[in-house]
Amino acid sequence: MKRVSKLGFSMAIAVGLVAASSLVSAAPAQKTIVEDPINDANALNDQGTGDGSFGNNETPADVSSVTDITALKMSNDAKNLYISIETEGPAQGTQGVGARVRMNPDGPGGSYCLVFEVFQPGAGNALDNTEAHLRDTCTGETTPVEAVGNMFTVPRKISKALGKGAVLKAPQVNTFIYLGSSFPAGIAAPVMDTTTVGDDYKMVDKKK
Numbered sequence: 532m533k534r535v536s537k538l539g540f541s542m543a544i545a546v547g548l549v550a551a552s553s554l555v556s557a558a559p560a561q562k563t564i565v566e567d568p569i570n571d572a573n574a575l576n577d578q579g580t581g582d583g584s585f586g587n588n589e590t591p592a593d594v595s596s597v598t599d600i601t602a603l604k605m606s607n608d609a610k611n612l613y614i615s616i617e618t619e620g621p622a623q624g625t626q627g628v629g630a631r632v633r634m635n636p637d638g639p640g641g642s643y644c645l646v647f648e649v650f651q652p653g654a655g656n657a658l659d660n661t662e663a664h665l666r667d668t669c670t671g672e673t674t675p676v677e678a679v680g681n682m683f684t685v686p687r688k689i690s691k692a693l694g695k696g697a698v699l700k701a702p703q704v705n706t707f708i709y710l711g712s713s714f715p716a717g718i719a720a721p722v723m724d725t726t727t728v729g730d731d732y733k734m735v736d737k738k739k
């Protein structure tokens with residue numbers, strides 16, 4: 532019996548890997564939206580409540596790689612929006628962590644309509660797998676989406692804000708420690724690294 536379950540487990544991993552590589556290869560070449568220095572994942576920031584103007588604080592140097600943001604990259608095709616949050620180390624380390632991209636500011640003090648969040652399993656939380664969603668704070672809807680590591684594949688049909696010719700305004704990235712169980716029960720704090728606000732991203736759509 533043990534053997535069978537072991538085989539089942541490794542087959543699940545193999546299928547997962549194939550799914551991951553096909554997702555990544557399906558994405559069009561990505562545009563760099565924000566760059567961020569390394570060695571500033573030290574939680575010396577606005578704790579995610581602001582607009583990124585707190586800046587990058589590289590002293591004291593951090594000990595984190597999985598939460599140390601280096602870049603935000605995006606691309607899209609007719610079907611999906613692809614968002615990659617790149618970090619110094621792989622998204623899934625030993626510590627339970629997460630990352631979010633916020634877009635379309637809706638007011639002062641870090642209020643954004645579109646919040647893409649990904650949560651990685653690890654020490655301090657009870658997740659079995661990577662979990663991700665789009666939380667639309669303006670409509671109040673939260674929709675699960677696929678993520679492999681910190682790369683989201685977001686079906687554009689889930690939100691009007693991702694429609695044809697849409698402009699995604701003022702994207703900004705945070706990373707955080709993620710404790711507890713699945714959203715919204717878990718605790719996303721402290722915020723380890725933040726970025727400045729990036730350029731607007733205009734969806735690439737063919738004209739009729």
Ligand SMILES: [Ca+2]
Nearest residue numbers: 570595596599
């Ligand atoms: Ca680092």
Ligand SMILES: [Ca+2]
Nearest residue numbers: 567587725726
């Ligand atoms: Ca930073």
Ligand SMILES: [Ca+2]
Nearest residue numbers: 567568599600
């Ligand atoms: Ca960084």
